[in-house]
Structure formats: C-alpha cells, structure tokens
Amino acid sequence: MEHPITSKAPIPDTADQLRRAKFAPLDMTPVSPSAKALEDDLFAQFLSSEELWRPRTRQRNGSAAKALRVTVSAFTADLLRARSDEEAGGFCWHPKGSGYFADTLASKRQFDALISVWTWQGLLEHHNGFQIEEEFDEGQMRDGQRWASRYRARSSLLEMAKAHGITPENVGEHYEKNLSGRSPVELRARKRGKRKGTRGRRMRINRKDPKPVAFAQDVQELNVFLATQRFTNCETPNLVRIFNDGNQAGFDWNRGGRHVIRGSESVQSMKRELRADVKIDGSKTAEVDFGSSQLTLAYALAGETIPEGDLYDIQGVPRLVVKRVVVAYIGKGSAPTQWPDHLKAEFREQYDKDLTKQFVLKRVVSLIEQKHPVLKRLGGLGLEINYLQFVESEIISSAMLDLMRVSEVPSVPIHDCLLVKKKDVQKTKEAMSTAFCDQVGVKPTLSVKS
Numbered sequence: 001m002e003h004p005i006t007s008k009a010p011i012p013d014t015a016d017q018l019r020r021a022k023f024a025p026l027d028m029t030p031v032s033p034s035a036k037a038l039e040d041d042l043f044a045q046f047l048s049s050e051e052l053w054r055p056r057t058r059q060r061n062g063s064a065a066k067a068l069r070v071t072v073s074a075f076t077a078d079l080l081r082a083r084s085d086e087e088a089g090g091f092c093w094h095p096k097g098s099g100y101f102a103d104t105l106a107s108k109r110q111f112d113a114l115i116s117v118w119t120w121q122g123l124l125e126h127h128n129g130f131q132i133e134e135e136f137d138e139g140q141m142r143d144g145q146r147w148a149s150r151y152r153a154r155s156s157l158l159e160m161a162k163a164h165g166i167t168p169e170n171v172g173e174h175y176e177k178n179l180s181g182r183s184p185v186e187l188r189a190r191k192r193g194k195r196k197g198t199r200g201r202r203m204r205i206n207r208k209d210p211k212p213v214a215f216a217q218d219v220q221e222l223n224v225f226l227a228t229q230r231f232t233n234c235e236t237p238n239l240v241r242i243f244n245d246g247n248q249a250g251f252d253w254n255r256g257g258r259h260v261i262r263g264s265e266s267v268q269s270m271k272r273e274l275r276a277d278v279k280i281d282g283s284k285t286a287e288v289d290f291g292s293s294q295l296t297l298a299y300a301l302a303g304e305t306i307p308e309g310d311l312y313d314i315q316g317v318p319r320l321v322v323k324r325v326v327v328a329y330i331g332k333g334s335a336p337t338q339w340p341d342h343l344k345a346e347f348r349e350q351y352d353k354d355l356t357k358q359f360v361l362k363r364v365v366s367l368i369e370q371k372h373p374v375l376k377r378l379g380g381l382g383l384e385i386n387y388l389q390f391v392e393s394e395i396i397s398s399a400m401l402d403l404m405r406v407s408e409v410p411s412v413p414i415h416d417c418l419l420v421k422k423k424d425v426q427k428t429k430e431a432m433s434t435a436f437c438d439q440v441g442v443k444p445t446l447s448v449k450s
Contacts, residue, residue, distance in 0.1 A: 029070070030174060074104065241257050241259055258415065285421055297388050335365045
C-alpha cells in the first residue's frame with residue numbers, strides 16, 4: 001500500500017497545480033456495468049477498511065449505505081476525470097461546508113468518511129485547505145485567497161478503475177451527470193465580509209411562494225430546451241438562478257438572480273478566446289453584449305438622461321481604468337478607496353507602465369463623478385449592486401425566453417451578454433433591445449463579439 005499524503009499547506013513543487021485544480025461538482029452517476037462493478041468493489045473495500053481503521057459502534061442503515069454508494073461513484077468520477085488535466089496535476093477540489101453539498105449527489109457525512117478512509121487506504125492524496133500570501137503593494141504582503149481542500153486519485157485507485165476498463169480518458173463513457181431533483185433556483189444570505197468570490201450561506205426556499213416557483217419554471221424550460229441542442233467545446237449548459245440577500249429586510253426576490261451555469265467546465269468560466277471555439281449545433285457563435293449595462297441601468301432607474309457616446313470615455317484616462325473604477329464604484333455603492341483587484345497588472349500588461357505612477361485614484365474618481373454624478377446617489381436611490389444585477393438578470397431572462405419561445409433560438413447567458421449562433425445575432429439583438437426597453441424604458445447600446 002502506498003503511503004498516504006495529507007498536508008496542511010501546499011508542497012512547493014505542487015503549489016501551482018493546486019491553484020489550477022478543477023471544481024468537483026459531485027454530480028456524476030454510473031451508467032455502465034463496469035462503473036457499477038467498480039462502485040461495488042470500492043464500497044466493499046471501504047467497509048472493510050473502515051472496520052480496521054476506526055470501527056463503528058453501529059452499522060449504517062439502508063439509506064446511509066445508499067448515500068455512501070452514491071457518494072463513492074460521484075467522487076470517483078470526478079477524481080478520474082481530474083486525472084486527465086495535466087496543468088492541474090490531476091487535482092480537483094470541493095468545499096467541505098455542509099451548504100456546498102445541497103446541489104450534489106453526495107452526502108457530506110459520507111464524503112467526509114471517504115476522505116478519511118481513502119486517504120488512510122492510500123487511494124487518495126489530500127491537501128487540506130490553505131491560504132496563500134499575495135503582494136498588494138511594493139514589497140508588502142497580505143493574506144490572499146483561501147483555497148478549499150484539494151484531492152487527487154493515487155495510482156492504486158487508478159489501477160482499480162483500469163481493472164474495470166475505466167480510465168481518465170473514457171470516464172464519460174461510464175458516468176453521466178444526474179441533475180434530477182436539483183432546483184434551478186437558489187437563495188443565498190448576504191455574504192459575510194468582502195472577500196471576492198465567496199457566497200452567503202444557502203437558505204431554504206418556501207416552495208409555496210409563487211415568485212421562486214415562477215422563476216424555477218422559466219429556468220427549467222430553458223434547461224430542457226438547451227439540453228436538446230448540441231454543444232461543441234463546452235458542456236451542455238444547465239442553468240440555475242442565484243438570488244442574494246435573502247436574510248435582509250425588504251427582500252422580495254429582487255436581489256441578484258443572475259443565471260449561473262452548473263459545472264466545472266462551463267462556457268461562463270472560459271476565457272474569451274476559448275469561447276470563440278464554442279459551437280451550437282455545429283454553428284459558430286458570437287456574443288451579443290450590453291454596453292455599460294449597469295451604469296446605463298443606474299441612469300434609467302434614477303430617471304436621468306443617459307449621456308451620449310461612450311460612457312467610459314474620459315479625456316486623459318484610459319478606458320480600461322475608467323471602466324474598472326466605475327464597476328468597482330457600483331459594486332461598492334460608493335467611491336472606491338483602493339484600485340480594483342488586478343487592475344495594476346492589467347494596466348502594466350497593456351501599457352507597460354505602473355498605474356500608480358500614472359494616475360491618482362482620487363483624481364480618477366473625481367473625474368468619473370463629474371461625468372456621472374448619478375453614481376454618488378446610488379445608495380440613496382436604493383440602486384445597490386444586487387438590485388441592479390436583478391434588473392439585468394430579468395432582462396437577460398426575458399430575452400432568452402423570447403428567443404426560445406418565438407424563434408426557437410438557443411442562447412447561453414454570460415452575465416450581461418448572450419452567446420448565440422452567428423446566424424441568430426440579429427434576432428438576438430432585437431430580443432435583448434426589446435427586453436431592456438420593456439424593463440427600464442430606454443434602449444441599450446449593443447455590441448457583437450465573435
């Protein structure tokens with residue numbers, strides 16, 4: 001038996017691989033006789049090893065045993081699939097918090113048991129969650145992003161799978177996604193702290209409330225339609241609308257609501273240059289994008305006239321800087337006091353200059369406020385970021401449903417734009433423009449990227 005690896009911090013040689021690890025959605029189920037036989041073997045071996053490692057005081061009941069079996073296969077499929085990712089070194093990750101198992105096939109209790117026993121058996125390499133320092137100013141460091149625990153199938157697990165004819169390259173022939181029973185609407189509390197990328201805790205939804213029921217019906221209709229299309233170079237999208245601030249006073253399903261695609265390899269998470277290769281039913285695609293979407297919405301909802309021309313055009317300040325500071329302003333609800341994340345690196349890459357030596361943030365903010373005084377009134381008008389995102393998501397939803405129901409045109413949401421077949425661009429522009437105008441009473445600026 002190989003010596004198991006469990007670490008509290010990333011090993012230097014594998015640190016970059018750990019950062020590149022892919023999310024394990026735990027949503028795969030065995031469909032071939034080989035995969036079911038592998039589940040039987042792993043299940044039986046787990047029980048015998050668990051008895052040796054840490055005997056239970058009482059046996060699992062039928063439902064717990066079934067949950068263990070399902071978890072075994074879901075995790076096995078993700079571990080094997082991750083092994084084909086050379087950049088990530090075969091690692092995958094999934095948070096351990098109970099709220100992160102609501103939309104999976106796995107049981108948190110059984111998942112935790114698998115981690116312990118499989119690591120002890122030598123089937124699994126496990127690196128506990130870690131945090132990496134990052135530079136925020138010249139020579140000064142601070143705590144950076146927190147990373148969830150990483151997992152990798154060891155050679156003994158790969159050999160067991162191979163004995164059943166299953167390899168990292170043919171996982172898709174033996175397992176398939178099982179999304180049954182997963183609600184297409186999710187409700188989150190307001191997140192604690194300001195760390196980027198984190199979410200608030202999952203909240204229960206009143207299934208008798210007509211609003212989430214209606215949202216769910218629309219999303220499910222879109223998902224069924226998208227499932228009939230053939231997608232190339234990306235997974236078939238499966239949408240969920242995530243609403244925020246469910247624990248805040250006055251919440252009425254009007255915060256957040258963006259369409260998020262489930263899965264670790266969705267078109268939403270791709271870099272733009274890779275999205276260019278995505279095809280729908282064999283057709284090349286293009287992105288139809290709202291210009292200055294949230295700033296335009298802020299003007300419209302505030303009842304103010306939208307300035308003509310490019311809203312990010314301010315003399316003497318690069319458009320990149322203006323756009324990123326405006327987005328940060330809207331996100332915070334007030335003037336930013338620090339440069340937006342990653343802007344310094346982007347500026348240096350594009351202009352080969354130090355942003356902080358070229359511009360003073362307070363001066364840039366002042367120029368932006370002179371051009372867009374509405375920004376200073378966002379809080380007083382109730383136009384915080386989550387409300388603007390809700391309005392934006394309603395526009396996107398309306399456009400997608402119209403394209404599907406009227407023209408049978410498939411579309412994939414990428415925040416404030418839609419990915420469609422190139423031949424459907426004109427219909428998409430018309431649907432998006434109509435939806436925007438119906439929602440806020442003004443016509444948007446649209447652009448097409450292919």
